[in-house]
Amino acid sequence: MIGQAVLAALAPGEQQHLLDARQMQALSFSVHIPLVCFGTAFPAMILFAEWLSHRTGDAELRRLARRWSRVMVALFAVGVITGTILSFEMGLLWPAFTATFGSVFGLGFAIEGFSFFLEAIFIGIYVYGWDRLSPRLHMLSAVPIILTGFTGSFMVIAVNAWMNHPSGFHLVGGQVIDVHPWRALFDNPYFWHEIAHMYLAGYIVTGFVLAAIYGFGWLRGRRGRYERAALAIPLTIAALAAPVQILVGDWAARDVAEYQPTKLAALEGLGRTEKGAPVHIAGWYDAGRGEVRYGIPIPHALSFLAFHRFNAQVQGLDAVAPADRPPVNVTRFAFQTMVGIGTLLALLGVFYLVVRVRFKRLPETVWFYRALVLAGPLSLVALIAGWVTTEVGRQPWVVYGSMRTAQAVTGAGPIPYGYATLVIVYLAVAGGVVWILRRLARAELAA
Amino acid sequence: MSLADVPMLFILAGLIAYVALAGPDFGAAIWQLTAGRDEDGERLRDLAHDAMAPVWEANHVWLIFVLTVMWTSYPEAFGSIASTLCIALFLAGLGIVVRGAAYALRSGAKGLREQTRIDTLSAGSSILTPFALGAAIGGVASGRVPVGNAAGDLWSSWINPTSLITGAIAVATAAYLAAVFLSGDAVRLGQPELAERFRRRALGSGVLAGALAAAGLVVLHEDARRIYDGLVSGDGRPALIASVLAGVATLALVVVRRYEPARYSAALAVAAIVIGWALAQQPILLPGLTIHQAAAPHTTLVAVVIAVTAGGLIVFPSLALLFRLTLGGTLRGGHGDEGTAVAPAGPPPARALVDVATQGLLVRGALACLVVGFGFLSVLDAGWAHAIGVAALLGFIVLGFVAVLPRDLLGDA
Numbered sequence: 001m002i003g004q005a006v007l008a009a010l011a012p013g014e015q016q017h018l019l020d021a022r023q024m025q026a027l028s029f030s031v032h033i034p035l036v037c038f039g040t041a042f043p044a045m046i047l048f049a050e051w052l053s054h055r056t057g058d059a060e061l062r063r064l065a066r067r068w069s070r071v072m073v074a075l076f077a078v079g080v081i082t083g084t085i086l087s088f089e090m091g092l093l094w095p096a097f098t099a100t101f102g103s104v105f106g107l108g109f110a111i112e113g114f115s116f117f118l119e120a121i122f123i124g125i126y127v128y129g130w131d132r133l134s135p136r137l138h139m140l141s142a143v144p145i146i147l148t149g150f151t152g153s154f155m156v157i158a159v160n161a162w163m164n165h166p167s168g169f170h171l172v173g174g175q176v177i178d179v180h181p182w183r184a185l186f187d188n189p190y191f192w193h194e195i196a197h198m199y200l201a202g203y204i205v206t207g208f209v210l211a212a213i214y215g216f217g218w219l220r221g222r223r224g225r226y227e228r229a230a231l232a233i234p235l236t237i238a239a240l241a242a243p244v245q246i247l248v249g250d251w252a253a254r255d256v257a258e259y260q261p262t263k264l265a266a267l268e269g270l271g272r273t274e275k276g277a278p279v280h281i282a283g284w285y286d287a288g289r290g291e292v293r294y295g296i297p298i299p300h301a302l303s304f305l306a307f308h309r310f311n312a313q314v315q316g317l318d319a320v321a322p323a324d325r326p327p328v329n330v331t332r333f334a335f336q337t338m339v340g341i342g343t344l345l346a347l348l349g350v351f352y353l354v355v356r357v358r359f360k361r362l363p364e365t366v367w368f369y370r371a372l373v374l375a376g377p378l379s380l381v382a383l384i385a386g387w388v389t390t391e392v393g394r395q396p397w398v399v400y401g402s403m404r405t406a407q408a409v410t411g412a413g414p415i416p417y418g419y420a421t422l423v424i425v426y427l428a429v430a431g432g433v434v435w436i437l438r439r440l441a442r443a444e445l446a447a
Numbered sequence: 448m449s450l451a452d453v454p455m456l457f458i459l460a461g462l463i464a465y466v467a468l469a470g471p472d473f474g475a476a477i478w479q480l481t482a483g484r485d486e487d488g489e490r491l492r493d494l495a496h497d498a499m500a501p502v503w504e505a506n507h508v509w510l511i512f513v514l515t516v517m518w519t520s521y522p523e524a525f526g527s528i529a530s531t532l533c534i535a536l537f538l539a540g541l542g543i544v545v546r547g548a549a550y551a552l553r554s555g556a557k558g559l560r561e562q563t564r565i566d567t568l569s570a571g572s573s574i575l576t577p578f579a580l581g582a583a584i585g586g587v588a589s590g591r592v593p594v595g596n597a598a599g600d601l602w603s604s605w606i607n608p609t610s611l612i613t614g615a616i617a618v619a620t621a622a623y624l625a626a627v628f629l630s631g632d633a634v635r636l637g638q639p640e641l642a643e644r645f646r647r648r649a650l651g652s653g654v655l656a657g658a659l660a661a662a663g664l665v666v667l668h669e670d671a672r673r674i675y676d677g678l679v680s681g682d683g684r685p686a687l688i689a690s691v692l693a694g695v696a697t698l699a700l701v702v703v704r705r706y707e708p709a710r711y712s713a714a715l716a717v718a719a720i721v722i723g724w725a726l727a728q729q730p731i732l733l734p735g736l737t738i739h740q741a742a743a744p745h746t747t748l749v750a751v752v753i754a755v756t757a758g759g760l761i762v763f764p765s766l767a768l769l770f771r772l773t774l775g776g777t778l779r780g781g782h783g784d785e786g787t788a789v790a791p792a793g794p795p796p797a798r799a800l801v802d803v804a805t806q807g808l809l810v811r812g813a814l815a816c817l818v819v820g821f822g823f824l825s826v827l828d829a830g831w832a833h834a835i836g837v838a839a840l841l842g843f844i845v846l847g848f849v850a851v852l853p854r855d856l857l858g859d860a
Binding site: 052056058061070073074075076077078080081082083084085087088090091092095096097098099100101102103104106107109110111112113114116117118120121122123124125127128129132133144176177179180181182189192193196225228229232233236237239240241244247248250251254308353356357360362410411412413414418421422425428429432433435436439440 | 534536557595810857
């Protein structure tokens with residue numbers, strides 16, 4: 001058999017396609033995370049629009065909530081399948097990781113499965129229950145969707161926080177002993193900033209993506225009551241959440257400085273441990289010289305941000321062996337992208353808030369709406385850049401300090417084929433999603 | 448029976464639920480393909496879609512449940528199975544992706560041509576997924592998955608006599624369950640002529656599934672003797688008998704057009720065969736690895752039992768509600784925006800949510816929350832301070848939202 005001949009050449013053991021496996025995993029996450037954002041934040045916005053329609057008797061708001069709920073269920077269905085692929089990949093790509101540590105972290109995913117269950121059940125009831133349940137019951141059925149969106153993220157982030165700051169086990173000869181799954185997942189100081197950061201990101205991404213869509217309509221002259229509501233609800237949430245995210249991000253960076261100094265050094269391109277360390281904006285990390293070149297330095301800023309003291313000592317990359325350092329430029333570029341976009345989004349949000357409070361109207365300049373149209377896709381870029389920052393910044397470890405990614409990977413050969421197939425399938429799915437969203441946007445709906 | 452076996456019971460229960468609930472979804476897609484391109488065919492396809500739509504997501508979560516409990520409770524076995532059977536499982540995953548995407552797309556499809564195209568896609572994937580999952584189970588049952596990271600043969604572990612027949616049985620079972628369920632759904636929806644069409648399909652696919660199951664015993668006799676002995680003369684025998692009886696009873700019920708009891712006896716037949724396999728295979732999970740050896744440490748098993756029990760207490764009443772609403776017809780017939788939609792009651796008088804006086808207060812309150820949040824989260828370093836800071840920042844977002852949202856949306860004149 002041809003297949004067998006190929007496999008003989010790629011005998012299990014050393015996996016030469018580690019990078020393919022990591023990229024396949026990264027692709028799967030990049031597709032899934034935006035859908036997660038919509039799963040966590042969209043239901044709350046839809047429920048608010050429906051509640052408001054009942055309160056004010058405004059049929060336009062009801063029409064909006066209804067159309068959004070159809071979009072939500074389509075996106076949720078795609079989220080179910082991309083989430084299923086992720087759970088398959090836990091075994092297909094990283095069997096040694098699950099085989100070794102499944103008993104420690106797996107519980108988080110099992111509980112997340114129940115969240116997912118409840119979300120799926122009540123999405124079915126909510127979306128298909130329009131006009132068939134009483135308004136009160138119908139709105140009530142959306143509440144579990146909002147809550148489970150939070151608990152689901154909570155569990156997944158608990159596992160990720162554990163991978164970054166593992167505890168609750170001892171590793172002896174490649175076997176875990178003395179396992180405490182509850183403690184591993186829920187008694188972790190690294191967890192809290194991650195969940196706050198991710199949950200806010202969900203609202204920011206959902207808010208700005210929706211605002212971008214209706215901002216585009218605004219530029220095209222679609223400015224009726226329906227469109228005003230569709231623009232204002234998500235935009236107001238995102239505009240408030242974006243500045244808050246900067247504060248939460250700063251908190252996250254201080255936790256990283258404390259628990260993962262090597263990741264912080266990679267984020268900032270800090271080659272050598274030093275006191276009064278600077279921040280560099282842009283530039284390129286030169287591994288040979290151990291410093292950032294062509295960047296704009298801000299003296300003492302890193303020491304202050306990380307430890308609140310201008311002359312605090314910040315650990316550099318030289319504190320660990322070269323084999324234990326993450327790829328600096330990828331991590332740093334992703335980090336700067338996230339921070340840069342996050343700052344722009346916060347500025348845009350503050351501008352909107354000021355106009356609303358000061359002048360009691362929506363912004364009128366076309367530049368604001370042009371910026372909104374860009375803010376949607378940029379918020380997605382920031383989201384994925386943030387995920388790259390934390391995941392690539394943890395390398396070469398899959399479980400920080402305990403298991404290397406290279407030890408976790410499958411011994412099976414045909415990763416590149418799987419990766420290529422998944423790329424094609426996901427491109428087709430993406431095309432399909434765009435098609436259905438356009439179709440749903442144009443569909444005529446009763447109030 | 449000890450604590451180490453309990454998660455396996457959860458896994459089997461989840462597997463049965465997945466086969467009995469998501470199986471008909473795949474089966475329905477297969478029937479959509481064979482429905483023909485005339486108007487009758489369209490009605491059949493629509494019913495097959497609408498009957499599944501409200502429960503689709505929930506049904507598919509069962510598989511995720513099975514996977515997560517498996518890797519938490521029997522991590523080493525999970526890693527071995529997933530790495531050796533990676534091709535079969537990847538194909539199953541792709542099939543699920545295509546099926547789910549087709550499901551999402553169909554709600555926006557207009558006209559026969561678009562729908563037929565989408566249905567073709569989803570039918571193809573609906574054959575692929577049950578087959579690949581069945582083949583993977585066949586690989587485990589016939590002992591072709593050794594312990595280790597991709598230690599078994601990547602191809603013969605799922606392309607072998609036991610896997611092929613198990614995969615074929617899985618596809619036939621999915622089609623059969625779908626036809627039985629949809630017969631009942633058609634009657635409920637007052638479409639007896641559609642019910643007749645599904646009845647014929649149920650009888651045909653039921654006989655086929657039975658024949659394949661009988662052939663499966665012959666294959667097991669040659670290829671997986673341990674499972675054969677376990678089923679025919681060992682612990683699995685009662686389950687095998689129960690499955691045969693339930694299968695025959697279902698056919699009889701379909702013949703006399705008693706579709707509602709047939710729904711349950713069909714599910715029972717499937718459940719019995721899964722239980723029979725488990726009884727025949729235990730106590731060995733993989734060659735050289737018993738369930739007890741594969742089990743996670745005691746603390747983890749306790750945690751899994753607690754989590755699944757607590758989760759079940761919440762999920763089961765919710766599921767019951769969903770199925771009651773679906774089978775009762777409350778959630779049937781699309782998104783509720785067609786002719787069935789009830790006109791909303793006349794609008795109540797608009798009531799101002801926030802008057803102008805309180806708006807100023809809200810803005811000030813929001814700003815105060817922001818300052819407090821900054822102080823506690825960004826200046827202070829203690830954990831308790833961070834908790835207060837995050838709460839204050841949430842307060843900023845909530846108060847700010849009410850203060851900043853345009854007045855007219857809030858019912859303010």
